[in-house]
Amino acid sequence: MAMWSRDIERSLYKLKFMKDKARETSIKTVKELGKPPVDPTPRIDQFLERFFIEPVNMDPSGIVWKFDHLLDVRDLSMKDEVRRIAPEADDSTLNNLENLLEAAMDLNLIYRTVKHYYLFGKRTKSYIIIAQLHMLLPIIMESAAAYEGAIQAFSTGQPIGDGAGPLLANKLLRGKEFKKIEKDMIVGETEIEGRKVYVLKAEGPGGNVGKPGDALTILLNSLNQRPSLVIMVDAALKFEGENTGDVAEGIGAAIGGVGTERFKIEEVAYKYKIPLFAVVIKESLKEAIAPMKKEIYEGVEKAIERVKRIIRENTKEGETVIIAGIGNTIGIAQ
């Protein structure tokens, strides 16, 4: 137990260092980009302690919409708070600052949780709690390292690994017209081998994931012709030992998060009986929120070819296809 405790203590020192560094970077970036008239430190400290209460799931019917509503409120209140902390920041910078503060908040939560269970285990002399915490440490430290990488990306506005989907959408929409379709979502029209293709992505270059479920619903409701195919492109977690940037395809809605957007996409695809295809670019959790690696960028090039092949094999000329580039669009505009 002494050895486990020593390991946990060592990790706690590392976590404390990470969360303090994230806090300092957040304060420095807010001061630089937001030019607040007063010292933003106390407000940032309050922001880092924010929490989210999930809706009760005893009666699961209708929980998706409750979840969706609470997430909207959370997002809106966070944006308002960041706007108050950084009044001079433009919309794109505001999104980056929000993402940065969220990553700092997550690091703070990891530190507080590990510290809580460690001190609780020591106080109650429960070797079971200490042992469980020790067993989970590698996973916890991996997540913390991932958030540490995200701090760098969000403070400088670099594209992250999760931006693989929006990057693919951006490449397909180069030189084409696009318009805003939903809150933080845009849609553009292009043509691939004689097929009319609508491309969806979050509005960049600020850190933003948008609401692809709502955007797809609005788009499908507004189209006169029923699309033959919906292809979703996203970054997906790879297994240990697999290569970063490898591309795989499957069936279903390729989208992460709590599940509200996936629910909406599945609902609308079922309503119109449209086949849902998924193309994923493999990467680890750490790579997904750290600055984009060259292998992921090359994976996007491979994914474009895969998407074209799926369109060729599953649709005829003159038909309509929807491609949704899912992920955080930081550093990637339209």
Next chain:
Amino acid sequence: MEEKKEAMSLMNLLLLILLIIFVFMLLGRSLFSNSQMQPENSTMMFLGFLGILLIVFALLRLLTRVPTPTQKITLTVLQCTKCAFKSIRNFQVGDYIPKIVGNCPSCGGPFRIEAIYVEEKTQKRKIPF
């Protein structure tokens, strides 16, 4: 940080060499001593063998250590939209894909940010299975 790590590994190596010398001195004294059956000789031999085990363990750990990424640089790839002339420079705050950053030095066309990515300079260990 890198300098501190290097100093630490040098210190570890020095300690390992000192341990090897000490272990060989112990074993040598116990094996080549004149009074063969003295109890301190067997203690020295026991400690010597323990030392050998420790050295083997330390060497195995040194050999199996995973190499850490040494250098990471964020690059911005610029490409001309007309003649496809390519140029790579370090990432600057404010860069985003597909921002137009001036004119192409080759044909004068719009120079666009094509990619922003991190390149690592460490060789990855190959997994044999």
